[in-house]
Amino acid sequence: MRKLTLAIAVIAPMLGHAASAEDTIKIGYIDPLSGGGASVGEGGLKTFQYLADKLNAKGGILGHKIEILPLDNKTNPQESLVQAQKAIDAGAHYITQGNGSSVAAALSDFITKNNTRNPGKEVLYFNYAAVDPSLTNEKCSYWHFRWDASSDIKMEALTNYMKDVQSIKKVYLINQDYSFGQSVRADARKMLGAKRPDIQIVGDELHPLLKVTDFSPYIAKIKASGADSVVTGNWGQDFALLLKAAADAGLKVNWYTYYAGGAGGPTAIKQTGLDHQVFQITEGFPNSGNQGAMDFEKAFRAKVNLSLWYPRAVNEMRMFKAAAEKANSIDPVKVAAALEDMKFEVLDGGQGVMRKDDHQFFQPIYVSSFGKLAANEPFDEENTGWGWHLVSRVDTPQAMVSTTCKMVRP
Amino acid sequence: MLELVVISTLNGVLFGMLLFLLSSGLTVIFSMMGVLNFAHASFYMLGAFFGFQLTKWIGFWPALVLAPLLVGAIGMAVERYGLRNTHKHGHVAELLLTFGLAFAIEEIVSMIWGKSPLDYRVPSLLDFPAFTIFSTNYPAYKIFMLAVSIIIFVALLIVLKRTRVGLIVQAALTHPHMVGHLGHNVGRVFMAVFGVGSALAGLAGVIAGPALVTQSDMAASLGPILFVVIVFGGLGSLPGAFIASLVIGLVQTFAVALDGSLASAFGPLDPSAGPSVLTDIWNVTIAQVAPIVPYVLLVIILIVRPMGLMGTRES
Numbered sequence: 038m039r040k041l042t043l044a045i046a047v048i049a050p051m052l053g054h055a056a057s058a059e060d061t062i063k064i065g066y067i068d069p070l071s072g073g074g075a076s077v078g079e080g081g082l083k084t085f086q087y088l089a090d091k092l093n094a095k096g097g098i099l100g101h102k103i104e105i106l107p108l109d110n111k112t113n114p115q116e117s118l119v120q121a122q123k124a125i126d127a128g129a130h131y132i133t134q135g136n137g138s139s140v141a142a143a144l145s146d147f148i149t150k151n152n153t154r155n156p157g158k159e160v161l162y163f164n165y166a167a168v169d170p171s172l173t174n175e176k177c178s179y180w181h182f183r184w185d186a187s188s189d190i191k192m193e194a195l196t197n198y199m200k201d202v203q204s205i206k207k208v209y210l211i212n213q214d215y216s217f218g219q220s221v222r223a224d225a226r227k228m229l230g231a232k233r234p235d236i237q238i239v240g241d242e243l244h245p246l247l248k249v250t251d252f253s254p255y256i257a258k259i260k261a262s263g264a265d266s267v268v269t270g271n272w273g274q275d276f277a278l279l280l281k282a283a284a285d286a287g288l289k290v291n292w293y294t295y296y297a298g299g300a301g302g303p304t305a306i307k308q309t310g311l312d313h314q315v316f317q318i319t320e321g322f323p324n325s326g327n328q329g330a331m332d333f334e335k336a337f338r339a340k341v342n343l344s345l346w347y348p349r350a351v352n353e354m355r356m357f358k359a360a361a362e363k364a365n366s367i368d369p370v371k372v373a374a375a376l377e378d379m380k381f382e383v384l385d386g387g388q389g390v391m392r393k394d395d396h397q398f399f400q401p402i403y404v405s406s407f408g409k410l411a412a413n414e415p416f417d418e419e420n421t422g423w424g425w426h427l428v429s430r431v432d433t434p435q436a437m438v439s440t441t442c443k444m445v446r447p
Numbered sequence: 448m449l450e451l452v453v454i455s456t457l458n459g460v461l462f463g464m465l466l467f468l469l470s471s472g473l474t475v476i477f478s479m480m481g482v483l484n485f486a487h488a489s490f491y492m493l494g495a496f497f498g499f500q501l502t503k504w505i506g507f508w509p510a511l512v513l514a515p516l517l518v519g520a521i522g523m524a525v526e527r528y529g530l531r532n533t534h535k536h537g538h539v540a541e542l543l544l545t546f547g548l549a550f551a552i553e554e555i556v557s558m559i560w561g562k563s564p565l566d567y568r569v570p571s572l573l574d575f576p577a578f579t580i581f582s583t584n585y586p587a588y589k590i591f592m593l594a595v596s597i598i599i600f601v602a603l604l605i606v607l608k609r610t611r612v613g614l615i616v617q618a619a620l621t622h623p624h625m626v627g628h629l630g631h632n633v634g635r636v637f638m639a640v641f642g643v644g645s646a647l648a649g650l651a652g653v654i655a656g657p658a659l660v661t662q663s664d665m666a667a668s669l670g671p672i673l674f675v676v677i678v679f680g681g682l683g684s685l686p687g688a689f690i691a692s693l694v695i696g697l698v699q700t701f702a703v704a705l706d707g708s709l710a711s712a713f714g715p716l717d718p719s720a721g722p723s724v725l726t727d728i729w730n731v732t733i734a735q736v737a738p739i740v741p742y743v744l745l746v747i748i749l750i751v752r753p754m755g756l757m758g759t760r761e762s
Contacts, residue, residue: 072664075562214735244703245738250659250668251462254703257454260583274564274660287576287584301564 061104062097062367064089064163065124065132067117067144070109074136074247076300077273081135081166082107084347087340088354098358101367112136112247114143121147125160130369133353135166135185136273137246138217142169142176149178152447161369163357165350168295169216170224170438173395177442182376182396184349184356188217188270188295190438191318192224194402194431195268195293198316200232205291207239209264211255213275214243221270221295239264247275252282259288266291277301284309292316297407298346298425303418306407313408313426321348321385322405322425323416330385334416344418348384352398356381356391370447389433395442402436404429450581455704456697457580461589463696464596465655469669470676470688471599472647475607478683479616479640481538482530485545488670489552490645494518494652495661496560499567507570515649522645526638549666557663564662592654599647600689607685616640675745681758690756695741702737 066085068078082105089103097103106129108120117140124132134144141164152159162181164172168188172181186194199205210225212218222241229236239262242255249255256279259267267290271279276296283290284305297306297317306315323334323344330348337345345351357372360379364371377393389400405425410417417424473487497517501510525548533540568574569588576584607613619626619636627633659665676695680687748755 071557071562075662075664076564079561079563243732243735248668248738251458253458253461254455254700257451257458257583258704260581261448261451261454277564278660285584285586285589287579287582304566 061102062131063104063106063124063127063129065106065108065121065127065129067108067110067120067124067132067134067140068136069112070107072111072247074112074273077136078109080300080343080346081350083341083343084337084345084350085133085354087337088351092354092358098361099365099367110134110140112140114140117144118147125151125158130159130367131161131163131357133163133165135164135347137215138167138169138172138220139215141167141172142216145172145176145178145181148180152180159369159373161373163353165347165353167217169220171216171220173397174441177395177440177444179396179444179446180373182373182391182398184353184398186320186400186402186436187397187438188220189224190399190402190436191295192221192228193438194404194429194436195316195318196225196228196232197431198404198429199229199266199293205233205236205266207237207262207264207266209240209242209259209262209267209290210238211240211242211244211259211267211269211271211279213246213271215246218243218246218270221268225268244275247273249275249278252279253286255279256282256286256288259283259290260286264290266293268293270295272296272299274301277305280305280309280315290314294318298322298344298418300346301419303407303421303423307419307421307423311408312423313406315407316404316428317407317425318402318404319348320352320383320400320402322403322427323418324405324410324414324425325385325403325427326413327384327386331415333384338416344416349398351384352381352389352400355384387433392437392440394444395440396444397440399433399437401433402431403427404431451704454581454583455700457585459697459700460693461593461696462700463693464593465651465658466672466676466696467600467689467692468592468596468651468654469648470673470680470692471596471603471685472644472651473673474677474680474683474685474688475603475647476641476644477677478685479620479644480637481620482541482545482641483538484644485542485670486525486548486552487545487644487648488666488673489549490518490522490648491652491655491669492556492663492666493521493552494649495567495656495665496556496565496652497649498653498656499560499565499661502567502570507572511650511653514653515646518649518652519642519646522648523638523642525645526641530641531634531637549670553663553666560663562663564660567656567661569657588658592658595650595654599650600685603685672741675741678745678755679741679748681755684755684757687755687757695744698740698744699737702740703734705733 066082068081069075070078085105089105093102106124106127108124110117110120121132121144145162148160148162164181164183166185168185170187170189173183173187210222212222276299292315294317297315334345360372360375361367364375376391379391381389383389383400387401389398391398406428407425408423410424414424469491473484476482476484494514497514498510501514529544530541533544573588573591575587577587577590578585615631616636619633623633676691677688680691
């Protein structure tokens, strides 16, 4: 009798586990939760967990609860594949990742192979932040969907703004030495050259990804070059430390960035005292003026105690729900088909579309600057008292770029 | 150009002194005990986290004294209850113990403080530009770091070479039994040396924490370069470590400042003009490879002069 009780005690929880695994939609969240990218990865995780909680509170997706599986990839492509396999073994049919295009390329390739080898057990890859253009061009995959604007879309919008700023004469490029940083640098050279041939590129730097602890030698070089503006795709500690070193050395230039708003960035900008001289390009920001987005921001900050850094994650999860409902299934193959060419009202207002040709999501893009807030701008960042201010908005049709993707469909 | 040279020299010296601050404790432990302490960078990390926590509670200046003492106490406990027992099994066992300890400390730190960077600020007393040269500011805090490094270097040299304490410590390494017969407690001497070495690492942590990033991977990111410093300078040689720190700081800073590539060395005969698989290699600039330059130096010195710059023995 005692043995039987024991056996039941051991087996019963397992059964319960198996039953709930059938019901829940597991999403493997593969991003850095340790190392130099940890601050960014943890913010993303909290965002997805918040979104999952919100959806679950309203009955989940087609009655299925959503569960986020946090998996630490240390920003390492090799480690990411191990984690992806772990997610699949744990029953995840959806994987989401964002930090590091080198990781994204490896994951996209891994999942494409996995789906070819295991028909009936397909996995979808939702990319919310890896912006290397090649992922929706020469390396495109049917199983990969990207909600962030790719690097060339962002650079197109950024240079459209920069070309009208007559005071820009000398530009310095500093980027991380990997696929994304290299694409920022190449796009900046090409687009600035075409739109403002009079602008001089006085420096073009690549530094190791998330390894530099002291940027003062780089700042000295920027200063010596006489640049008036710096263009950088740096993110995470690579941005915060770059600005910290600039603040220490008293470097006064305009910064055109992709990710100035990431963890540590706003604090560093406030330290430099560069009021509305640091610009960033995003698909949304807290003070965008859209009522729905601002309500969401308020609730998010109250619960998570972070500012919403990934409006695209909101779009991703909401659109996932809409696609599953349209397909009336949570089967990845049907969801993928439903997502193609799907139009969707994004968080910050305006209509976006998931293009069928390359699975890139196109949406309105904003250039904003960081500094003292106006009366109608309620949100500051990292308790600095400063926040993001709208500089220019690019609508979806103007934020579209062509693709060379030759999609292989199953 | 002059501007870049002057500023790079300053930056190089400042970075070099930080490296020395870190490697001094490691050198002391190695030269006095013959233990290559793999957990040294972890003690440095503990120093930074203790410094952060104590600064929050009681302010930066008390933390500057208390945190190294705490780390030193942990170091002494490690020697007393860990290293002393493994000592009889030889150096490999000691090495493995410190190696395991490094992982354990990293995990414990990330369990307590999380994996994100902490908001560890420079104390407001030192938060101003000390001087301006070529319109570049030098923060007072960096000058403070420089001063502390030099004070530690001088103090260590005097204690080890000019006092009775230093004499006993050095004798204990080569003739432990003789020193014991003279009435000194050799075990306690080793424990104190390990404690002082760890405390120095802790001090480096408290000071470097606000200047660099305080997070749970800081040990892993600075650990390897410390070994470069002490091997390059000569294992166990304090002046060697001092010179090596300066050389590595300067080399790394100047490498960043240089834009030349292999291809540009050929002038108009640029070999990268023709398409080939080697194009990328020809066009890599010195700035891009700056972070690996110290490791290349390490390999070269091991081939050319295995005992290091100022080392006296080969192992």
